[in-house]
Amino acid sequence: MCSLDAPPPDADPGAGFQYGAMQMSLSVEEQPSLLHTICQKKTSYDTSITFAHFTKRSQQRDGVMAEQVDVLICGSGSAGLCAAVWLARCGINYKVVERRAGPLENGQADGVQCRTVEIFESFGIAEDLLKEAYHVLEVAFWAAEGEGIKRTHYAADTEPGLSHQPHVILNQARIHGMLIEEIKRVSGSVEIEYGCDVQSVEVDDVVDEDSAACCVTTRAISNGQPRVFRSKYVLACDGAHSAVRKSLGIAMVGDSTNAIWGVMDLHARTDFPDIRKKAIIHSRAGNLMIIPREGDSMIRFYIELGDAAVSDITLDDLQERARRIFQPYSVEFMETVWWSAYSIGQRLADNFARARRVFLTGDACHTHSPKAGQGMNVSLQDGYNIGWKLASVLRGQSSPRILETYISERQKTAAQLIDFDRFFTKLFSSSYRQENGISSQDFKDQFVKAGRYTAGQGVRYEESVFVSPGPADERLARNVIVGMRFPSAQVVRFCDARPMQLVAALPADSRWHVIVFAGDILQQTAAARLIKAAAKLQDIIDAFTPDGQDANSVIQGVLVLESKRVKVEQNMIPGVFTPVTRKWKVKHLQKVFVDDESYNSGHGKAYEAYGIHPEGCLIIIRPDQYVAKICSLDDTKDVLNFFGQFFISEN
Incomplete structure (x- = not known):
């Protein structure tokens, strides 16, 4: 139902199916949506599959030999790698540049929603994912009783009939590894250049409608040396502090709160009975969510810390708060593998593209809290949406105008995500539930109702050249x-x-x-x-x-x-x-x-x-x-x- 992401390091009607938009009856005040109004003919084309490759061309740009490629992907996160899988499978000439020195080793996102598993299935790589991951089947709800806590409900994690695939937990680094392995299988090589830090992206003043024209210049630093790339298209997949977005002057619109949450991956010795289940605990000492990790003993805690400065939070603070929340059960922290603290904020880029040549994806255009487990998943689905459309244009199958559907489809999806995250954040707030008289039963009902959205099955694209509803x-x-x-x-x-x-x-x-x-x-x-x-x-x-x-x-x-x-x-x-x-x-x-x-x-x-x-x-x-x-x-x-x-x- 709902999977969990930690904050990225850089803040980077009938039988069988249930559908429809999620209706939230929780009495929260209306929040304004962040999606606002700012917002030939050819004789042949090549549909053959060829090895993706990168070629250099003799073209001087600012005294540096420019390297030419059809699609430059800035960032090797889930959005960039998913788009790269599409391009590799379609034989499109692409390159990924990544500022990190190597592949992600310890990604903090871990929740893989049902829709993402379906996407892996469509790529033919779901088998390993399902074999390695922890399968989330049930949620336990705990509430305060006296000075302690008691279990109040169990619920299925994913609504029956919602998907033929489960919600699973697997480290983000391994998710990325599977995508990279698929690229290599298809192409014979992986065009990812690590240690390449993008500095700026510029679109030519006069943009040629011809998809074959290289209209975008990207400047980067690699091993201390300047690099220049000329490309037909650029995908900004470079995280919450996106250099591409900043260089284009695209703003992030939204807000943040003073509410602080802590997160840690750990091995614990405890007598708490639901430690290997997804569990939500509401106690007088605060809120805590348990997410079992892959393997047989590691777990993740999300811990409500209240109003504080992130810089003041220590590991001891997290552990002490967790001990108080678990009472009367005991918990002994045998090893803490990783921990962090974060404030909750929701922001949306005021534009998802520039001149139909540069497209923002993932954290580069939407950021939010991690508790609903949407970050890695929605980012990956951005890449899944844009990849096949770019391939269709670059093969000469379709006009570049189809790329506008990426903006209309994914910008609305991101805005809905931000609005949902506001709702979900309030649902988890102890003070808000107390002020509004929300009982443990109310919380459970709303949490289950939200499951359709958090499973990734709530997205509905509006009418466009690619979506044509009819009266029948x-x-x-x-x-x-x-x-x-x-x-x-x-x-x-x-x-x-x-x-x-x-x-x-x-x-x-x-x-x-x-x-x-x-x-x-x-x-x-x-x-x-x-x-x-x-x-x-x-x-x-x-x-x-x-x-x-x-x-x-x-x-x-x-x-x-x-x-x-x-x-x-x-x-x-x-x-x-x-x-x-x-x-x-x-x-x-x-x-x-x-x-x-x-x-x-x-x-x-x-x-x-x-x-x-x-x-x-x-x-x-x-x-x-x-x-x-x-x-x-x-x-x-x-x-x-x-x-x-x-x-x-x-x-």
């Missing part, structure tokens, strides 16, 4: 929401009877997916409807696929039937769902599924979970697994018009 959406697929991430359900793969999650057929490889829910094609009407829709879909895919490329290299058709699997024959499946691909030119059979009983994993009831209309429907899924559009099987013209808004047509 709820009728066609009542539990799938345009603008939100596509939920998963178990289906059975037709070619080999393997039960699997449908999202496993939607990997993050830059392709768009058109999922056709055709119903029971053993019925003549449904079969005829599918044949007609498939022919139209084939024409649409052909229109945006370059000559010489595989038929599913840009848009991929996925078929989900509601028939009995053993009664369906291969020749009943239209060819658009089984294209001939790759060097061997054989049929690709892995994108046809049946909502049916499996041999060993039961029935996924996917049609019921998604709320699919009896006549079926068609759902367009973006490369980042967000729902772009829902149509009836007869509305294939709407599909063509949708893709025609941003794809550069080949035919």
Whole structure:
């Protein structure tokens, strides 16, 4: 439900699914949102996957030989590395520069929300994450009783049905390591230059609309020597004190409080019964949150310290406050691995981009308290959002104007995060709960209600060139929401009877997916409807696929039937769902599924979970697994018009 981040070192409606915006009934005064108003045609493009590489060009800039690259990523945090994974997978020329001397070794963020695990799954790297991490399954709530504390409630950490993936805990350094390993696997090398401190970023006065033009100059110091980079795009992933943001004159708007919290990772000897569970303790001595860490003994404490100066806080202060909060239970601090103290503040950049050439991500554009566990996760999702869009532009598939959707989507998401963090911070404040009569039951109810947001499943993107809601959406697929991430359900793969999650057929490889829910094609009407829709879909895919490329290299058709699997024959499946691909030119059979009983994993009831209309429907899924559009099987013209808004047509 809610995962926890420590402050970065540099302050760096139906069966199966539950959706909708979180409604907070806690009686807090309205807080104003920080999201304010300040806020051709080509004949071919390359969709082939090549090794990412960095090239130097003979171009003098201020007496220094300028190095040229398509995308310069400033910072190797979760946002920068996630974007780099996208670029590497798409064969885009990129480079990461990082001021630290080497990879992160002891990151303070540790909470990995369900949505982030889904993202790792889309990259094909969730297995190691799930194997190494601590799985958070339950939350224990404790409240004051007399001079001590008592357990009042247990609750599931993540609302059942919210995601097929769990909330887990794993050190941020290991998360980064997994992303770096994936980049190396895809590219054969990792283009990260450590010890390179960015000093300034400038965008040319006249910015060429052509995505092939290098319009951005970045100056840095590496090993005491000046460096100059010329790039087409820059991603500012360099933390709360972002040099990129400052050099562009972009301000951070927001505030901070005098409330101080301490955090420490430790090994403790204690008789407290819930020490290996996520637990929230409200005592007369203050508040404390327990987060078990990976392994079998390390835990993290978040401790409310009240009003104080951060510089005055000592480790002894944290340990003494913790002892008082745990009474009548004892706690002995065997080893404190790391500790810190921080004040709570929420700030948002007043602009997320400059001239559609420089884009701010992560802590460079939004900072907040760590208790809701959003920092590393939201930052990584910034990179997940921008990476595939940059690749589409640099491949010549789309106009640079699509990059505006990064700003509209992620700036609103960040503003919602800030507003949520204000709410969550007050919820944890002892003085606020006392002043407003918030009981332990009230706290538990609000905490559980917030779980949908803290799991990363509350983001809904508004209408844009990439998000096209329609009046019939709820009728066609009542539990799938345009603008939100596509939920998963178990289906059975037709070619080999393997039960699997449908999202496993939607990997993050830059392709768009058109999922056709055709119903029971053993019925003549449904079969005829599918044949007609498939022919139209084939024409649409052909229109945006370059000559010489595989038929599913840009848009991929996925078929989900509601028939009995053993009664369906291969020749009943239209060819658009089984294209001939790759060097061997054989049929690709892995994108046809049946909502049916499996041999060993039961029935996924996917049609019921998604709320699919009896006549079926068609759902367009973006490369980042967000729902772009829902149509009836007869509305294939709407599909063509949708893709025609941003794809550069080949035919």
